[in-house]
Amino acid sequence: xxxxxxxxxxxxxxxxxxxxxxxxxxxxxxxxxxxxxxxxxxxxxxxxxxxxxxxxxxxxxxxxxxxxxxxxxxxxxxxxxxxxxxxxxxxxxxxxxxxxxxxxxxxxxxxxxxxxxxxxxxxxxxxxxxxxxxxxxxxxxxxxxxxxxxxxxxxxxxxxxxxxxxxxxxxxxxxxxxxxxxxxxxxxxxxxxxxxxxxxxxxxxxxxxxxxxxxxxxxxxxxxxxxxxxxxxxxxxxxxxxxxxxxxxxxxxxxxxxxxxxxxxxxxxxxxxxxxxxxxxxxxxxxxxxxxxxxxxxxxxxxxxxxxxxxxxxxxxxxxxxxxxxxxxxxxxxxxxxxxxxxxxxxxxxxxxxxxxxxxxxxxxxxxxxxxxxxxxxxxxxxxxxxxxxxxxxxxxxxxxxxxxxxxxxxxxxxxxxxxxxxxxxxxxxxxx
Amino acid sequence: xxxxxxxxxxxxxxxxxxxxxxxxxxxxxxxxxxxxxxxxxxxxxxxxxxxxxxxxxxxxxxxxxxxxxxxxxxxxxxxxxxxxxxxxxxxxxxxxxxxxxxxxxxxxxxxxxxxxxxxxxxxxxxxxxxxxxxxxxxxxxxxxxxxxxxxxxxxxxxxxxxxxxxxxxxxxxxxxxxxxxxx
Numbered sequence: 015x016x017x018x019x020x021x022x023x024x025x026x027x028x029x030x031x032x033x034x035x036x037x038x039x040x041x042x043x044x045x046x047x048x049x050x051x052x053x054x055x056x057x058x059x060x061x062x063x064x065x066x067x068x069x070x071x072x073x074x075x076x077x078x079x080x081x082x083x084x085x086x087x088x089x090x091x092x093x094x095x096x097x098x099x100x101x102x103x104x105x106x107x108x109x110x111x112x113x114x115x116x117x118x119x120x121x122x123x124x125x126x127x128x129x130x131x132x133x134x135x136x137x138x139x140x141x142x143x144x145x146x147x148x149x150x151x152x153x154x155x156x157x158x159x160x161x162x163x164x165x166x167x168x169x170x171x172x173x174x175x176x177x178x179x180x181x182x183x184x185x186x187x188x189x190x191x192x193x194x195x196x197x198x199x200x201x202x203x204x205x206x207x208x209x210x211x212x213x214x215x216x217x218x219x220x221x222x223x224x225x226x227x228x229x230x231x232x233x234x235x236x237x238x239x240x241x242x243x244x245x246x247x248x249x250x251x252x253x254x255x256x257x258x259x260x261x262x263x264x265x266x267x268x269x270x271x272x273x274x275x276x277x278x279x280x281x282x283x284x285x286x287x288x289x290x291x292x293x294x295x296x297x298x299x300x301x302x303x304x305x306x307x308x309x310x311x312x313x314x315x316x317x318x319x320x321x322x323x324x325x326x327x328x329x330x331x332x333x334x335x336x337x338x339x340x341x342x343x344x345x346x347x348x349x350x351x352x353x354x355x356x357x358x359x360x361x362x363x364x365x366x367x368x369x370x371x372x373x374x375x376x377x378x379x380x381x382x383x384x385x386x387x388x389x390x391x392x393x394x395x396x397x398x399x400x401x402x403x404x405x406x407x408x409x410x411x412x413x414x415x416x417x418x419x420x421x422x423x424x425x426x427x428x429x430x431x432x433x434x435x436x437x438x439x440x441x442x443x444x445x446x447x
Numbered sequence: 448x449x450x451x452x453x454x455x456x457x458x459x460x461x462x463x464x465x466x467x468x469x470x471x472x473x474x475x476x477x478x479x480x481x482x483x484x485x486x487x488x489x490x491x492x493x494x495x496x497x498x499x500x501x502x503x504x505x506x507x508x509x510x511x512x513x514x515x516x517x518x519x520x521x522x523x524x525x526x527x528x529x530x531x532x533x534x535x536x537x538x539x540x541x542x543x544x545x546x547x548x549x550x551x552x553x554x555x556x557x558x559x560x561x562x563x564x565x566x567x568x569x570x571x572x573x574x575x576x577x578x579x580x581x582x583x584x585x586x587x588x589x590x591x592x593x594x595x596x597x598x599x600x601x602x603x604x605x606x607x608x609x610x611x612x613x614x615x616x617x618x619x620x621x622x623x624x625x626x627x628x629x630x
Contacts, residue, residue: 090492102558102597133492140505140542141598143611174490181501181540184596198500199532200539216495259560259601266602301559332601334560348562352596358539440562 016283017271018245020233020253021226026113031148033155036116042161044236045120049127049169054085057128061231063239065251070096070187070224071300071330073318082211083129083219092220093126093134094196095228097149098180098187100139101300102352104332106255107225109267111138111145114229115152119175121231123161126173129221133174136225137192140181150177184356188404189222190214191358202360203404226255226331246272250317254331260297261288261337261442272317279316280335288442292338295420299329301349302409304416305336326416341436342421343428346414347375348440353410363398364407370394371414378425381432388425392418469545470516477507477518481525496526500536504543513544541595549584549591551629553577554608557594560601565618569605570594572619576626589629 029035036042048057062077083091095118099107110118118136126134138146153175156162164172178196180186186195190204193215204210214220230252234242243251250272256279259265263285270279280286280296287293293308304326306314314324321328336345354372359365371394374387395411402408418425427435468474484503491498500522507518514537523530537543555573557566574580577590584591600606603615607622614625 099599100597103560103601105599105601108599133490139599140540141595141608144613176490178498179502179505181505181536182542182595183540195501196498197495198497198526198528198536200535216492257602259604260563265604297559334563334601336563340563345559345562348557348559352558355596440567441565442563 016268016279017253017274019269020245021110021114021117021229021255022267022269031113031115031152033116033152033159036114040236041116042120042159044232045123045161046167048124048235049167049171054128054130057124057231057235060239061128061234064230064234064242065239065249066227066230066234066242067250067318068224069226069230069254069331071101071302071327073328076223076227076230079211079221079223080125080129082209083221085130087219090133090216090218091129091131092193092215092218093122093129093131094189094192094215094220094222095122095134095136095225096187096189096192096222097136097138097142097145097225098192099142099225100184100187101302101330101332102349103259103297103334104257104300104330105259106257106267106331108142108145109255109257110225110229111142112148115149116156117229117232118149118225119152119156119161121228121233122175123166123173124231124235125221125223125228127171131221132172133176135196135215136175136177137186137196138177138179139187140179146177146179153177183358184352185358185404185406188406191404192222193220200358202358205403247315247317247319249319250328254316254328256316256331256333258284258333258335260334261291261340262286262335263288270316272315273320274316276311276314276316276321280311280333284335287335287337289337291442294336294338294340296336297332297334297413298326300332301334301352302413303327303329304412305420307420337442339436339439339442341434341438341440342417342424343375343434344379344438344440346417347379349413350375350410353406357406361402361407363401364410367394367398367407368410371410378428381428383425383429383432385429387429388418388422468515468547469513474511474515474517476521477510478521480506480510484525497528497532499526500528500533501540504533504536508544512547515545550589552591552593552608552610553626554593554595554598556596556598556600556604556606556608558597558601560597561605564604566605569607569617569619569622573607573622576623590626 058080066076067073183201185191186201188203191201195201210220246252253269253271256270257267295305295307306326310324314320318328350372354368357364357368395414398407398411424435519533555570579592598606605617607614607617
């Protein structure tokens with residue numbers, strides 16, 4: 015086991031995602047308690063006290079985000095759950111959408127009550143068909159049971175929800191691009207300030223939280239902040255859903271209690287590296303986080319402080335395991351091709367920089383690399399950092415700099431010898447063939 | 448000047464040649480979807496029809512297979528949004544199409560985790576098997592082959608999305624069986 019389980023604490027069956035099963039597990043009872051006995055600010059107080067951090071990648075404290083919304087400002091407020099899960103390697107929110115949609119909905123209702131939101135949204139990526147069907151069916155069940163609409167549970171509280179489907183855009187997972195997309199426009203990120211909690215969707219105060227982050231709200235309100243904080247680490251309370259993939263024996267979604275030993279998780283709980291190979295490195299939290307070598311993960315515990323001390327991040331929880339013998343040059347090529355494809359084109363450094371970096375890595379992979387190419391990749395990455403409206407260009411740079419810092423010799427070899435030091439392998443199977 | 452003595456742009460013969468499915472005059476209207484859109488509108492905050500742009504376009508594409516010129520005309524009128532906004536949406540998001548494609552849209556993920564589990568070989572296999580390059584449609588109109596970036600199904604890589612459905616843990620044998628089943 016990977017520590018205590020808060021979200022994946024029930025067996026998945028053919029009906030476990032349905033309302034009846036959720037209610038049998040005690041679902042929506044806390045909502046009744048919240049709506050009938052607590053004031054909105056009590057909810058915010060409890061969630062703030064729980065110290066839960068954002069699970070989408072940036073680990074921003076939820077309470078601090080919510081605190082910006084003023085309940086008595088006379089404006090409509092909005093809440094959006096970010097289900098635009100697109101960071102390569104990440105598929106954890108999909109688990110919640112498919113298996114615990116009512117946990118998300120109950121949490122969103124509590125959040126709407128806390129922030130006095132009349133209309134809330136779930137922005138789900140356009141490719142997620144099965145998760146969308148599950149979630150939309152759950153929304154209809156919840157409406158029929160009187161959890162959404164007017165006068166919810168006879169308390170006078172009213173709330174409507176829309177599941178908004180994206181249409182294929184990585185950048186729409188960025189909060190300001192996400193709301194621009196909900197406004198029915200192309201998903202360009204917006205400059206801040208003003209923060210979205212001041213002027214967000216339709217120019218009104220808007221809170222955008224990741225699906226998993228929001229799902230913690232019902233758990234916190236059920237357990238109480240004090241009990242919740244007993245799970246995980248003081249600076250990283252609770253758990254993280256980790257989606258693990260790549261060269262690993264047991265890929266999938268695991269709920270990991272913060273503070274769990276990272277090496278134990280990979281080698282024991284996930285069955286270690288495919289075909290008995292050695293571990294080369296991991297990408298710990300979505301491909302935009304810096305790689306950690308097999309040596310880097312020794313002694314590290316899975317929580318924000320320990321991961322940062324080891325030079326990387328918890329990120330989005332999207333972990334990719336990379337076996338020994340994998341060509342890091344070709345892997346970076348796959349990554350830069352992706353960033354180039356997904357750059358929205360609004361800011362010059364990202365629009366031009368992604369294409370430039372993609373062209374450089376492409377010629378290295380073709381065997382036409384030039385001596386200054388490695389430094390050029392690092393230079394462009396560093397020049398992009400902090401110069402764009404959103405963090406996409408920065409993220410591509412971090413990933414690039416991270417890989418080059420650890421595996422510069424592979425890049426030098428590729429350029430000098432016009433071929434991969436690892437024979438261009440991306441797969442473990444071909445490594446054996 | 449063309450043979451008829453008219454400027455090329457006004458020559459009816461040339462216009463007919465240029466006619467593509469997206470502006471063909473005999474396309475059915477999608478206005479019968481309006482009641483559906485009205486029901487949708489009720490759950491949005493009042494006065495923000497602009498938000499319906501993406502859902503309406505998606506629904507129209509589901510029914511027609513692509514978005515035609517007349518659909519844009521209608522949405523400009525129905526939603527009261529600027530035409531440029533709809534054009535921008537159609538070109539920005541990769542899932543929207545302005546042209547018809549094959550009956551089965553085979554989209555193979557080629558991002559990190561899928562590449563590490565055989566996506567490159569799978570794409571080559573698909574291309575050979577279907578006899579088309581990436582982005583092309585088979586001559587019988589049955590399949591269009593595309594590559595896409597991360598589909599969020601990395602734990603069951605490689606993944607192939609056919610129309611709206613994910614097919615996970617794919618290999619050459621499973622893809623052959625799948626293609627066989629898609630008529």
